Amino acid sequence: MEHGSTTLSALRQSLSAAVPAGHSDEDGVRRQWWAALATLQEDFLLPQLPLRGLWLAAPLPALYEPELLLHLKGWVWAPDSLERLRGSVAPLLPGAAGSRGTPAPGQLPGFERLQLSDDDGSDPLLLLITPRLQVALCLDGPPRERRLVARFDPAGLSAALSLLDRRLQQQRPSAAAELRRALRELGPLANAEDVALQFWPRMAERLGTIAPSLTLQPLVHGGNRAETPRAVSSELALLEALTHEVRTPLATIRTLIRSLLRRSDLSAVVRERLEQIDGECNEQIDRFGLIFHAAELQSQPESDESGHGERERLARTDLSALLRQLEPLWQRQLERRGLQFELQVPDELPPVLSDPSRLETMLGGLVDRFSRGLSGGSRVRLSLQPAGNRLKLQICSEGTRPQRPEDHRRVGPVLSWDPETGSLQLSRQATQRLFHRLGGRLAERSGSDITVFFPVC
Numbered sequence: 001m002e003h004g005s006t007t008l009s010a011l012r013q014s015l016s017a018a019v020p021a022g023h024s025d026e027d028g029v030r031r032q033w034w035a036a037l038a039t040l041q042e043d044f045l046l047p048q049l050p051l052r053g054l055w056l057a058a059p060l061p062a063l064y065e066p067e068l069l070l071h072l073k074g075w076v077w078a079p080d081s082l083e084r085l086r087g088s089v090a091p092l093l094p095g096a097a098g099s100r101g102t103p104a105p106g107q108l109p110g111f112e113r114l115q116l117s118d119d120d121g122s123d124p125l126l127l128l129i130t131p132r133l134q135v136a137l138c139l140d141g142p143p144r145e146r147r148l149v150a151r152f153d154p155a156g157l158s159a160a161l162s163l164l165d166r167r168l169q170q171q172r173p174s175a176a177a178e179l180r181r182a183l184r185e186l187g188p189l190a191n192a193e194d195v196a197l198q199f200w201p202r203m204a205e206r207l208g209t210i211a212p213s214l215t216l217q218p219l220v221h222g223g224n225r226a227e228t229p230r231a232v233s234s235e236l237a238l239l240e241a242l243t244h245e246v247r248t249p250l251a252t253i254r255t256l257i258r259s260l261l262r263r264s265d266l267s268a269v270v271r272e273r274l275e276q277i278d279g280e281c282n283e284q285i286d287r288f289g290l291i292f293h294a295a296e297l298q299s300q301p302e303s304d305e306s307g308h309g310e311r312e313r314l315a316r317t318d319l320s321a322l323l324r325q326l327e328p329l330w331q332r333q334l335e336r337r338g339l340q341f342e343l344q345v346p347d348e349l350p351p352v353l354s355d356p357s358r359l360e361t362m363l364g365g366l367v368d369r370f371s372r373g374l375s376g377g378s379r380v381r382l383s384l385q386p387a388g389n390r391l392k393l394q395i396c397s398e399g400t401r402p403q404r405p406e407d408h409r410r411v412g413p414v415l416s417w418d419p420e421t422g423s424l425q426l427s428r429q430a431t432q433r434l435f436h437r438l439g440g441r442l443a444e445r446s447g448s449d450i451t452v453f454f455p456v457c
C-alpha cells in the first residue's frame with residue numbers, strides 16, 4: 001500500500017493485510033457480501049434499537065433497513081450516477097412517490113453522499129461503529145481469488161478510521177469534523193468478546209438461504225464501460241440501480257415469509273399462500289439477476305464477446321439430473337398461472353459442457369420467458385434428446401401462444417416488453433448471448449418453440 005494514500009483501494013488493502021487469499025468467484029463473493037449485510041443488520045443491529053452510531057460505505061449504501069437509516073449517521077462514497085438515477089428510480093417503486101422529502105444537495109435520505117474517485121475501486125466497503133459493535137467489511141482479491149474480509153479487532157478498525165478521517169479532511173473538512181464529533185458523542189466503544197464467533201455461523205446459515213442468482217455488481221466499472229456508447233451506458237446503469245432498489249424489498253419479504261413458514265401453528269391455507277409469495281419472490285429475484293447479468297455482458301467491448309474468460313469456467317454438467325431436480329419447481333411455478341408442465345428426459349444421456357451454477361437460473365428464465373404468453377390450460381413440454389455430438393433441449397407448448405414481432409417490444413439494449421401482458425423480460429438477443437457464455441446455442445422462432453444445443457463432453 002502506498003504510504004499516506006487515502007484512497008478506498010488503500011483502505012481495502014489495509015483491511016485485507018494478513019488475511020488468507022480467497023477462492024471465490026464474483027457470484028460467490030457477492031452472495032457472501034449480501035449474507036454479511038443481512039446478518040449484521042437483522043441479527044446484531046435491529047435487536048439493539050434504539051441505538052446510536054455511524055457508518056461509512058462505498059460505492060453503494062450498504063445499509064438498507066429503514067429503522068437503521070433513521071438512527072445511524074452515514075456517509076457514502078458513490079458515483080454521480082447514483083444520485084442522478086435515484087431520482088428516476090424512486091417513483092417506480094411502491095410507496096416511493098411522495099414518501100420522503102427532497103434531500104439537500106449532496107445528500108440522500110439516510111446518508112450524505114461523497115464523491116467517489118477513479119482510483120477508489122468498485123468493490124463494496126462498509127465501516128460501522130456503534131457503542132456495542134464495531135466492524136469493517138469489504139470485498140477484495142483478484143478474479144477467482146475473491147474474498148470477504150470482516151475485521152472486528154480494535155487495531156484494524158482504528159487504522160481504518162484514521163485513513164477515512166484523513167480522506168475526509170482532504171475531500172470535505174466539514175464531514176471530517178462531523179465524523180469526529182459523532183465519535184466523541186458515542187463515548188466508550190467495546191465489541192462483545194464473542195461477536196466474531198457469533199457472526200460467522202449466523203452468516204453461514206443465512207448464506208444457505210440466498211439464491212445462487214442473487215448478486216449485486218457495482219455501479220462503477222473499469223475501462224470496458226468507457227467503450228460503451230453514452231446512451232447505452234446510461235440505460236445499463238439504470239438497470240443496475242433498479243436491480244439494487246428492487247432486490248432489497250424482495251429479499252426482506254422472502255426472509256420474513258420463510259421465518260413465518262417455520263411456525264407449526266399455520267393453517268394449510270395460510271401456509272399455501274405464504275409458499276406462493278415465497279415462490280414469486282424467488283422468480284423476481286432470479287429475473288432481475290438475469291437482467292443484470294445481461295446488462296453486464298452488453299457493456300463489454302466487442303472483443304470480449306467470444307467469452308473466452310467465461311468459457312474457462314465451463315465444466316461437465318449433468319443436464320438430465322439438473323432438469324429432473326428443477327421439475328417440481330417449474331410445475332408449481334406454472335400451476336400458479338393455470339399451466340401444465342411435462343418433462344421428457346431419457347435415461348443415460350451424456351453430460352454437457354456448461355456452468356451448472358448459472359445454467360439453473362438461465363433455464364428457469366427460459367421457461368418463464370416461453371410461458372408468459374400462453375393462455376390458461378396450455379401445456380408446456382420440455383424435452384432433452386441426443387443430436388449428434390450435442391444435446392438438444394427443446395421447449396414447446398400445446399395451446400395458443402400469440403405471435404408478435406420481437407422488434408415491437410424492444411426496450412433498450414437487453415430488455416423487451418409485452419404491452420398486452422405487461423411482461424418485462426430479456427430480449428432474444430440478450431438471451432442468446434447469455435446462453436453462448438454457458439456453452440449453448442439458442443434458436444428461437446417467434447410464436448413457436450425454443451431450442452438450445454449444448455456440446456457433449
